[in-house]
Amino acid sequence: MKQIATGSMDSSVMIWNMKPQMRAYRFDGHKDAVTSVQFSPSGHLVASASRDKTARLWVPSLKAESTAFRAHTATVRSINFSADGQNLVTASDDKTIKVWTVHRQKFLFSLNQHINWVRCAKFSPDDRLIVSSSDDKTIKLWDKNSRECIHSFYEHAGYANHVDFHPSGTCIAAASTDNSVKVWDIRSHKMLQHYQVHSGVVNSLSFHSAGNFLITASSDSTMKILDLVEGKLLYTLHGHQGPVTCVAFSRTGEYFSSGGSDEQVMVWKSNFDCAEGSDDFRLDHKDTPSLQALGSSTAQPSLTSQPSVHRSQACEPSEHLSGQDSHTKSGNRNGSHSRATRSQTYGHLSSSSSSTHQAQTPGLPQHSPQGQSQSQALDGGVPPGLASTLEHIIGQLDILTQTVSILEQRLTLTEDKLKECLENQMEIGLHLQRREEA
DSSP states (O other): OOEEEEEOTTSEEEEEEOSTTOOEEEEEOOSSOEEEEEEOTTSSOEEEEETTSEEEEEOOSTTOOEEEEEOOSSOEEEEEEOTTSSEEEEEETTSOEEEEETTTTEEEEEEOOOSSOEEEEEEOTTSSEEEEEETTSEEEEEETTTTEEEEEEEOSSSOEEEEEEOTTSSEEEEEETTSOEEEEETTTOOEEEEEOOOSSOEEEEEEOTTSSEEEEEETTSEEEEEETTTTEEEEEEEOOSSOEEEEEEOTTSSEEEEEETTSBEEEEEEEOOOTTOOOOOEEEEOOOOBOTTOSSOEEEEOTTOOOOOOOOOOOOTTOOOOOOOBOOEEEOTTSOEEEOOOBOOOOEEEESOSOOOOOOBTTBOOOOOHHHHHHHHHHHHSOHHHHHHHHHHHHHHHHHHHHHHHHHHHHHHHHHHHHHHHHHHHHHHHHHHHHHHO
């Protein structure tokens, strides 16, 4: 994992580089709280949503160039890239879901059947479907091409704060205000699993790339690791002092990060492999940066990470892991840097099961993570120097595309102004002609 993007109540977007010095860059542009952030699949663009009724697309560089997407008439709650990186979907308090094109940065179409605020919207892994959740107590499944709602799942006790697709694309998971997590099959439309493990509102969730594990974040100040194959709670994670507002796995699943109302972003290491072939699951609490300017944060690990594989012995059920002291540096765009306070945070794992079993649960297929296999292939076959060069080329292409799009926008504005001037001249000419005739 190379970078983490976070959004905050202070209206800023931060990009944190996962290096020893923990150098961070702050991007200002939004006028109100940032509610959602996500890296593009290539990792060279960042999208953000805000209470200021806009979404923004950023080139995460020192210049911090961004383009605003304006079409919503209320708070934009979530933003999500399609798997191919070509489109964005946003969800808003104006009761609509909107789809945009990334490279031309244009609004494409709206989905309008929700009758209350829309909290979240996500593309399916194959980009054919969109799932959305709303305060109207429904979770809707949409066909992107026909733009029609093909099914509605109903929440009776509360509404879903967050919803996402299983990596296989056959299931969805919803984090609900009734303190529960539900997993639905989108083909049979049946609820496969119902977890009642939190004592507070569930705010966020994220699937591991293998598809066998789900992590949830709750206002009860805990995160939970759920074994989807066995259908049970594996671990309870403590670390945040107050509601945990967001959680996200890195693409390979080797790391995950969490953000909370305690103004902390925590980075955790998850180890799903074992040298002896055991199925035990190990979590190591990594550095915990103290973020001085964050309110309620949304953390998204980098999607371009190629972390090294760490081998370790499986942990015992009662093992507790303490957080380490961490020094962090933060920087902003104008070049000033400040050293964050030395902080010591304590996290621990409460294990409710010491091992997992590879039994198959109906409706939850075993999923071989594409991102992980690609990472291993790169580690084995492509020299690091070549991989780095290719990443750099892709990044430059993304920046060029962004620049061309900005130029297209300016050209369109110029054309519109010329058209307006011509129309005004014609009106003046007609007016003079009428006066002469009179």
